[in-house]
Amino acid sequence: MKKEIPITPKIKIGIVGGTGYTGAELLRILVRHPHSTLAVITSRAEAGLPVAQLFPHLRGQIDLQFTAPDDNALSDCDVVFFATPNGTAMQSAPQLLDRGVRVIDLAADFRLKDPAVWAQWYGMPHACPDVLAEAVYGLPELNRAAIRQARLIANPGCYPTAVTLGFLPLLEAQVIDPNWLIADAKSGASGAGRKAETGLLLAEIGESFKAYAVTGHRHAPEIAQTLGQLGSGAVGLTFVPHLLPMIRGIEATLYARLTDDNCDLEQLFAKRYATETFVDFMPNGQPDTRSVRGSNMCRVAVARQGTSSVVIVQSVIDNLVKGAAGQAVQNMNLMFDWDETLGLDALALLP
Ligand SMILES: NC(=O)C1=CN([C@@H]2O[C@H](COP(=O)(O)OP(=O)(O)OC[C@H]3O[C@@H](n4cnc5c(N)ncnc54)[C@H](OP(=O)(O)O)[C@@H]3O)[C@@H](O)[C@H]2O)C=CC1
Numbered sequence: 153m154k155k156e157i158p159i160t161p162k163i164k165i166g167i168v169g170g171t172g173y174t175g176a177e178l179l180r181i182l183v184r185h186p187h188s189t190l191a192v193i194t195s196r197a198e199a200g201l202p203v204a205q206l207f208p209h210l211r212g213q214i215d216l217q218f219t220a221p222d223d224n225a226l227s228d229c230d231v232v233f234f235a236t237p238n239g240t241a242m243q244s245a246p247q248l249l250d251r252g253v254r255v256i257d258l259a260a261d262f263r264l265k266d267p268a269v270w271a272q273w274y275g276m277p278h279a280c281p282d283v284l285a286e287a288v289y290g291l292p293e294l295n296r297a298a299i300r301q302a303r304l305i306a307n308p309g310c311y312p313t314a315v316t317l318g319f320l321p322l323l324e325a326q327v328i329d330p331n332w333l334i335a336d337a338k339s340g341a342s343g344a345g346r347k348a349e350t351g352l353l354l355a356e357i358g359e360s361f362k363a364y365a366v367t368g369h370r371h372a373p374e375i376a377q378t379l380g381q382l383g384s385g386a387v388g389l390t391f392v393p394h395l396l397p398m399i400r401g402i403e404a405t406l407y408a409r410l411t412d413d414n415c416d417l418e419q420l421f422a423k424r425y426a427t428e429t430f431v432d433f434m435p436n437g438q439p440d441t442r443s444v445r446g447s448n449m450c451r452v453a454v455a456r457q458g459t460s461s462v463v464i465v466q467s468v469i470d471n472l473v474k475g476a477a478g479q480a481v482q483n484m485n486l487m488f489d490w491d492e493t494l495g496l497d498a499l500a501l502l503p
């Protein structure tokens with residue numbers, strides 16, 4: 153059951169997990185959104201605190217207090233965003249959907265189609281495997297038509313967004329070997345969330361750089377699942393994430409072997425992304441994370457070294473915007489049949 157969209161263009165929005173980095177980013181975007189009324193913003197730790205007291209950049213913009221999560225209050229909303237740890241949204245989504253509320257989960261609860269694969273990577277059984285089937289993977293550049301019809305969106309992970317948008321034109325056109333894909337990705341520390349953790353202290357990550365989860369990261373099956381749907385069948389992917397001593401941003405350098413040496417790579421990327429507002433193909437470009445910081449843009453470039461058959465793609469996003477909250481709002485815009493770009497016109501911050 154879907155709620156009828158009111159004629160009045162304002163909808164009521166709930167955010168579960170309003171004190172985290174992606175929750176705060178949703179607030180920053182949604183206070184400027186012409187069709188949104190923020191109705192419920194949850195935090196267990198900060199219940200009762202005015203939102204603008206925790207986040208002074210929202211003073212004068214929002215007159216709500218954090219409240220403890222309550223499914224009844226959330227049921228009154230038209231759409232609820234879950235900006236919560238993995239395993240949280242799947243506890244409440246079925247009831248909310250039953251009450252006609254649309255749900256957008258920024259975590260991974262509905263991203264993997266196979267509940268056994270979910271359990272393997274997330275260390276817990278899936279709470280509502282029956283609902284998984286109807287979830288739409290919220291990558292608009294791939295699933296726009298399905299997102300428009302969806303009640304439940306699995307917002308993609310941050311690394312998967314950058315990696316998938318980089319490989320997508322090559323796999324769709326079937327000009328690379330799908331069994332030999334390498335994604336060398338780096339993230340700023342905000343990708344790990346706002347929790348206190350020794351490994352995320354400035355003195356631990358400043359002036360240092362490391363790879364992590366080299367034996368397997370939970371985003372690998374998510375990326376492989378999506379890339380496997382792009383025309384060439386199952387893929388062989390090596391994905392290695394790195395932690396950079398910066399706050400926002402993901403850079404993914406991707407490698408693949410060309411099977412069609414005559415392919416015009418620049419034309420392929422330019423054509424595939426010509427009508428995509430939030431993917432900027434940069435001919436001869438060198439996308440850097442600061443060119444997307446604070447914006448919903450993914451910038452990509454493609455290159456070869458001489459006549460080598462290895463193709464190199466660079467892809468950058470802001471992990472909190474196109475990698476999370478911005479993409480979630482882009483999905484909401486599609487679900488409510490609005491202009492996809494509403495609320496998402498911020499340019500990157502330089503320097
Ligand atoms: N950071 C990033 O770049 C990205 C994050 N994501 C995903 O988005 C989700 C949120 O990430 P992020 O904002 O970084 O996380 P944070 O750790 O910064 O924030 C988590 C939020 O969830 C709330 N919360 C925690 N546990 C529960 C619970 N059991 N029930 C209800 N609320 C809870 C917290 O508030 P309180 O404890 O007070 O209730 C807090 O507001 C995660 O699943 C993350 O993997 C996805 C893409 C990018």
Ligand SMILES: CC(=O)N[C@@H](CCC(=O)OP(=O)(O)O)C(=O)O
Binds near residue numbers: 310393
């Ligand atoms: C830098 C950093 O630690 N990044 C996080 C990615 C967080 C994220 O977006 O993952 P999910 O939404 O799939 O949980 C990590 O590697 O765990």
